[in-house]
Amino acid sequence: MNGPIKTMAGSLYARQALLPEGFRDQLVPEAEQEASLVRQLVDTFLSHAYDRVSPPLVEYEDSLLVGAGLTSSAKMFRIMDSNTQRMMAVRCDMTIQMARLAATRFADQERPLRLAYAGSVLRTKGSQIRPARQFTQAGIELVGCESLEGEMEVIAIAVEALKAVGIAEVSLDLTLPPLASLLCDAKGITGDDRTAVLSALGAKDIGAFNGLKDRALFEALVSATGPVDTALVALKTIGFEGEAASLVERLIRLVEMLQEKLPSLPVTLDPCETHGFEYKTGIGFALFARNGNGELGRGGRYAVTHADGHTEEATGFSVYLDSLMDALPVATAAQKIFLPFNTSASEGVRLRTEGWRTIQGLTVEADCRKEAARLGCTHIFEKGAVCAL
Amino acid sequence: MNGPIKTMAGSLYARQALLPEGFRDQLVPEAEQEASLVRQLVDTFLSHAYDRVSPPLVEYEDSLLVGAGLTSSAKMFRIMDSNTQRMMAVRCDMTIQMARLAATRFADQERPLRLAYAGSVLRTKGSQIRPARQFTQAGIELVGCESLEGEMEVIAIAVEALKAVGIAEVSLDLTLPPLASLLCDAKGITGDDRTAVLSALGAKDIGAFNGLKDRALFEALVSATGPVDTALVALKTIGFEGEAASLVERLIRLVEMLQEKLPSLPVTLDPCETHGFEYKTGIGFALFARNGNGELGRGGRYAVTHADGHTEEATGFSVYLDSLMDALPVATAAQKIFLPFNTSASEGVRLRTEGWRTIQGLTVEADCRKEAARLGCTHIFEKGAVCAL
Numbered sequence: 171m172n173g174p175i176k177t178m179a180g181s182l183y184a185r186q187a188l189l190p191e192g193f194r195d196q197l198v199p200e201a202e203q204e205a206s207l208v209r210q211l212v213d214t215f216l217s218h219a220y221d222r223v224s225p226p227l228v229e230y231e232d233s234l235l236v237g238a239g240l241t242s243s244a245k246m247f248r249i250m251d252s253n254t255q256r257m258m259a260v261r262c263d264m265t266i267q268m269a270r271l272a273a274t275r276f277a278d279q280e281r282p283l284r285l286a287y288a289g290s291v292l293r294t295k296g297s298q299i300r301p302a303r304q305f306t307q308a309g310i311e312l313v314g315c316e317s318l319e320g321e322m323e324v325i326a327i328a329v330e331a332l333k334a335v336g337i338a339e340v341s342l343d344l345t346l347p348p349l350a351s352l353l354c355d356a357k358g359i360t361g362d363d364r365t366a367v368l369s370a371l372g373a374k375d376i377g378a379f380n381g382l383k384d385r386a387l388f389e390a391l392v393s394a395t396g397p398v399d400t401a402l403v404a405l406k407t408i409g410f411e412g413e414a415a416s417l418v419e420r421l422i423r424l425v426e427m428l429q430e431k432l433p434s435l436p437v438t439l440d441p442c443e444t445h446g447f448e449y450k451t452g453i454g455f456a457l458f459a460r461n462g463n464g465e466l467g468r469g470g471r472y473a474v475t476h477a478d479g480h481t482e483e484a485t486g487f488s489v490y491l492d493s494l495m496d497a498l499p500v501a502t503a504a505q506k507i508f509l510p511f512n513t514s515a516s517e518g519v520r521l522r523t524e525g526w527r528t529i530q531g532l533t534v535e536a537d538c539r540k541e542a543a544r545l546g547c548t549h550i551f552e553k554g555a556v557c558a559l
Numbered sequence: 560m561n562g563p564i565k566t567m568a569g570s571l572y573a574r575q576a577l578l579p580e581g582f583r584d585q586l587v588p589e590a591e592q593e594a595s596l597v598r599q600l601v602d603t604f605l606s607h608a609y610d611r612v613s614p615p616l617v618e619y620e621d622s623l624l625v626g627a628g629l630t631s632s633a634k635m636f637r638i639m640d641s642n643t644q645r646m647m648a649v650r651c652d653m654t655i656q657m658a659r660l661a662a663t664r665f666a667d668q669e670r671p672l673r674l675a676y677a678g679s680v681l682r683t684k685g686s687q688i689r690p691a692r693q694f695t696q697a698g699i700e701l702v703g704c705e706s707l708e709g710e711m712e713v714i715a716i717a718v719e720a721l722k723a724v725g726i727a728e729v730s731l732d733l734t735l736p737p738l739a740s741l742l743c744d745a746k747g748i749t750g751d752d753r754t755a756v757l758s759a760l761g762a763k764d765i766g767a768f769n770g771l772k773d774r775a776l777f778e779a780l781v782s783a784t785g786p787v788d789t790a791l792v793a794l795k796t797i798g799f800e801g802e803a804a805s806l807v808e809r810l811i812r813l814v815e816m817l818q819e820k821l822p823s824l825p826v827t828l829d830p831c832e833t834h835g836f837e838y839k840t841g842i843g844f845a846l847f848a849r850n851g852n853g854e855l856g857r858g859g860r861y862a863v864t865h866a867d868g869h870t871e872e873a874t875g876f877s878v879y880l881d882s883l884m885d886a887l888p889v890a891t892a893a894q895k896i897f898l899p900f901n902t903s904a905s906e907g908v909r910l911r912t913e914g915w916r917t918i919q920g921l922t923v924e925a926d927c928r929k930e931a932a933r934l935g936c937t938h939i940f941e942k943g944a945v946c947a948l
Contacts, residue, residue, distance in 0.1 A: 188622070190640050190647055193615035195664060201613035202605070205677075209598060216591070217911040219895045219918040224590035226582035226693050227616070227679060228636075233577070247617075249636045249649075251579050252683055258579055260638075275584060280933050282921065288594075290616060290679065294641060304615050319921035431904065506608045515820065522606040529608040532671065532708035544669050547608075 192296040192303030203501035204306060204491050207335050208288045211308045211489065214331040215286035218323075220310045222286045225267040231259040237475055238449040239266040245293045260292045265486055268311040269474045272484065277476060281314025299464070302492055309467070309488030313474060318420060320485040321453055322427050324469055328457055328487040329435060332466060336498055339460035341436040342428070344398075345443040346421060347450040347470065352414040353391070357384045371442040394441055398425055401439035421453055436460065457489075459497040466493050507549040507556060508542030510535065517551065526556075581685040581692030592890035593695060593880050596724050597677045600697045600878065603720040604675035607712075609699045611675045614656040620648040626864055627838040628655040634682045649681045654875055657700040658863045661873065666865060670703025688853070691881055698856070698877030702863060707809060709874040710842055711816050713858060717846055717876040718824060721855060725887055728849035730825040731817070733787075734832040735810060736839040736859065741803040742780070746773045760831040783830055787814055790828035810842055825849065846878075848886040855882050896938040896945060897931030899924065906940065915945070 189195065196204060212222060228249060235243055246259040261267060264287050276283055288308035296303050310327060312320050325342065332340045350371050354364045367388060370378035374392050379385040387408065394404035402425060410418050421439075428437055443454075452471030459466055469487030476482060504527055509518055511531040518528050526549075535541040542550040543559055550557050578584065585593060601611060617638060624632055635648040650656060653676050665672055677697035685692050699716060701709050714731065721729045739760050743753045756777060759767030763781050768774040776797065783793035791814060799807050810828075817826055832843075841860030848855060858876030865871060893916055898907055900920040907917050915938075924930040931939040932948055939946050 189615060189618055190645070191642055193617055195615065195660060196613035197664065198610040198612065202611040204613070205601070205611065212594070216893070217916055219893075219916040221587040222591040222594065223587065224585035224593070226578060226584065227681065228582055228693070229578055247638045249638060253580055256579070271584060275586065280935070284918070292616065304617070315921055317921060323919060323921065504605070504608075527606055527608040529673070530712060532704055532706060532712065546669070 190303070192293075192301055194302070194304075199501040199503045200495070202504075203498075204495060207491060207494060207498075208306060208308055210335045211331050212286060212288050214327065214334050215308075215310050218284070218310075218327050220284040220286035220327075222288075223268075223271060224287065224289060225261075225264070225271065227290065227292075228258045228260055229267070231257040233270060234259045234261060234266055237266065237269050238263070238472065241448050242266070245295070247292055247294055262291050262293050264289055264291060264307050265309065265311065265488060268313075268486065269472075269484070272311070272313040272474045272482070273476045276313075281482075282320070283311075283313040285311045285313070287311075300490075300492070306491040307488050308491065309469070309486060311484055311486040313484040314482055315485065316483045318424050318427060320483070321424055321455075321471065322431060324485045324487050325428070325455060326432060328467060328469065328489075329432060332457060332459075332489070332494075335494065337459045337462075337466065337494075339436075340466075341438065341458045341460045343438045343440055343443075343456045343458065344421060344424070345439075345450075345454040345456070345470070346417055346441045347444050347448070347454045348452070349391075349414055349417055349441055350444055352412070352417065353384075353387065353410075356411060356414060357387070359384070368444065372445055374442060391442055394439060396438055398437040398439055401441075405439065405441060417452065424453060452483075452485075455487075457487075462497040464493055464496065466497055503546075505548040506546065507551055508538065508545060508547040509551050510538040510541075513551055517554075521551065521556070579692070581682075581690055583691070583693075588890040588892050589884070591893075592887075593884060596880060596883060596887075597695060597697055599724045600720050601675060601677050603716065603723050604697075604699050607673070607699075607716050609673040609675035609716075611677075612657075612660060613676065613678060614650075614653070614660065616679065616681075617647050617649055618656070620646040622659060623648045623650060623655055626655065626658050627652070627861065630837050631655070634684070636681055636683055651680050651682050653678055653680060653696050654698065654700065654877060657702075657875065658861075658873070661700070661702045661863045661871065662865045665702075670871075671709070672700075672702040674700045674702070676700075689881070695880040696877050697880065698858070698875060700873055700875040702873040703871055704874065705872045707813050707816060709872070710813055710844075710860065711820060713874045713876050714817070714844060715821060717856060717858065717878075718821060721846060721848075721878070721883075724883065726848045726851075726855065726883075728825075729855075730827065730847045730849045732827045732829055732832075732845045732847065733810060733813070734828075734839075734843040734845070734859070735806055735830045736833045736837070736843045737841070738780075738803055738806055738830055739833055741801075741806065742773075742776065742799075745800060745803060746776070748773070757833065761834055763831060780831055783828060785827055787826040787828055790830075794828065794830060806841065813842060840872075841874075844876075846876075851886040853882055853885065855886055892935075894937040895935060896940055897927065897934060897936040898940050899927045899930075902940055906943075910940065910945070 242262050245262040249258045251258050268285050272283055291305055291307050293303045312324055329340050350368050359367055376389050376392055379388045390408045394401045449472055450470040451473050454470030456465045456468040467489030471485045473481040474484050506527045506529050509528050509530050511534045521528050529545055529547055539550055550559055631651050634651040638647045640647050657674050661672055680694055680696050682692050701713055718729050739757050748756055765778050765781055768777045779797045783790045838861050839859040840862050843859030845854045845857040856878030860874045862870040863873050895916045895918050898917050898919050900923045910917050918934055918936055928939055939948055
């Protein structure tokens with residue numbers, strides 16, 4: 171996409187061609203492909219009666235720095251509101267805004283509440299694996315459903331939406347973000363030991379458990395990772411107690427539901443994973459293209475905090491369009507047909523109704539085919555007929 | 560859309576419900592209506608082989624403060640790029656970015672270049688007639704066509720796009736933004752006199768021309784305003800010279816083309832109008848819903864400046880979605896059908912394929928009709944059939 175650019179070194183226009191790192195021009199056909207993918211994803215969400223909402227790009231800083239937003243403060247660009255001298259922030263994640271809507275504007279709406287969204291988010295810094303600082307995010311939130319039917323619905327819609335945009339084989343990775351902390355609590359592991367254990371679990375670094383009293387527990391947890399058939403057997407052999415036991419029991423039941431309702435969906439378990447799931451309060455999940463590289467989207471259960479302090483259970487899912495586009499074939503440019511200068515307007519209308527993209531010739535040309543080729547057309551309208559060039 | 564909000568005075572969540580002035584949550588069904596309108600507008604642009612591009616929300620300040628952007632500096636929010644300590648700006652108008660693309664990435668592409676875009680823009684301050692500080696803008700640019708066929712194509716596509724989204728009767732107002740300045744130049748009117756003349760022309764305040772040597776000329780210009788049939792007769796009686804004469808001659812030819820190609824389009828002239836057309840170098844135009852209040856979109860001819868200093872002729876058109884939505888009937892919420900808990904998944908698939916929005920019941924209900932009504936459904940799936948509630 172970075173074709174030759176006419177520049178004069180040091181000139182205004184040389185600078186003009188440079189965008190800040192992590193920001194880019196989407197050109198042809200990527201811009202159209204992304205818009206089309208958003209359209210298809212949202213259409214799937216709407217077909218399940220999720221209501222589309224569109225919060226603003228910018229809010230007062232303190233309304234974005236609550237709940238899940240608290241951990242994202244450093245990711246948000248700040249803008250001074252000259253009207254009020256109050257600091258505003260640019261959203262870095264739309265799920266924070268969905269939680270705000272659920273707790274404020276939609277507080278009195280019937281539950282479960284079903285919200286769908288798509289829009290741009292900005293980040294102050296790109297990461298190594300994702301250098302971009304502007305993305306498009308699309309997703310859904312199911313608010314006010316405590317049962318596993320909630321996870322089941324959101325996962326099923328996520329899988330359906332990804333298949334509908336052309337991800338042939340979707341696979342699902344289930345995580346238990348609160349589990350590692352619950353186990354540390356139960357075993358009285360605090361301070362540096364706790365940090366080391368959580369980090370080693372994330373890295374699946376069994377060696378780091380050497381010398382730990384509860385070494386066997388954490389080693390067993392790491393071994394309960396992988397394809398669900400074997401990992402679940404390993405997980406069931408571990409004796410969990412209290413909240414951890416309830417969480418694992420919930421996971422076991424979800425796997426049973428998935429096997430009944432989406433029997434062809436490959437499922438893996440990763441009970442040690444917490445990275446990127448920091449604010450999840452229950453089961454988390456990530457979706458992958460089976461033969462692709464990266465994660466396509468993720469979601470899970472979290473809590474929405476209301477004005478009176480009570481919390482409400484919610485389950486969501488979101489996808490980043492750049493990841494999705496990386497997993498799909500490169501889009502091809504659309505076919506275009508050239509209409510020579512004197513083509514009647516009604517012929518143009520007819521061709522566009524049939525789905526053609528028509529380029530109207532704006533000058534009389536001696537060689538219309540040459541002109542059509544120059545403008546990148548694949549076809550020309552000649553003697554009342556569509557002709558391939 | 561501002562329903563009851565649960566808040567505790569002074570609490571975080573009371574603040575959380577407040578958005579900065581000029582920013583708002585688009586809820587149901589407005590968010591969906593706007594997205595659907597953007598989709599339809601862009602589909603019309605694409606059908607005429609305009610290529611969709613999507614530049615970033617944020618650029619370095621100096622790449623947005625060129626050409627037309629120079630007059631918009633105060634409208635742009637600034638963000639410090641912590642990576643480079645360089646100032647960035649949030650776009651307040653996507654046409655500035657289209658000119659940048661034409662002059663840089665697309666400098667070597669064949670002409671005419673046809674670009675389409677849609678996206679969010681932010682403004683530091685709302686105006687009295689438009690208090691919003693975030694809008695969605697959609698439009699096209701035809702770059703590198705000097706002939707009147709350019710204006711004709713852009714106007715025709717603008718009218719087609721507006722009709723396609725449901726504006727039954729579109730009307731067109733033609734302006735000559737450079738004319739007033741050209742006349743002042745020709746008559747040697749400078750300084751305060753010039754400012755007064757330009758302001759009086761904009762306000763059509765004939766009284767302000769009293770005592771002016773060229774009073775008759777400016778009075779005649781003001782009288783050449785209104786429906787094209789009478790205004791054009793008045794305009795033709797004025798003896799223009801030099802560049803002004805060429806510009807008026809061009810307008811007369813465009814009116815002839817419009818009468819031939821879009822005979823049912825009502826056209827008015829406003830040769831005195833310059834407000835909002837500051838960077839136009841030729842004919843400008845605005846589009847209205849015939850029985851509506853405000854302007855729906857505007858466009859015209861301007862110059863793209865290249866790296867080597869040469870300029871290139873371009874004609875564009877853009878529409879703001881808030882104006883468009885004000886001119887259209889209020890959207891109605893979509894119909895939803897309730898699927899009781901044990902409805903088979905395949906029935907849901909079938910109904911969604913038929914275009915239904917299905918709400919899956921997540922619990923066993925004694926009274927499914929009551930549950931369907933509680934969730935705002937218009938229909939329920941009962942005994943294998945779609946039943947209205």
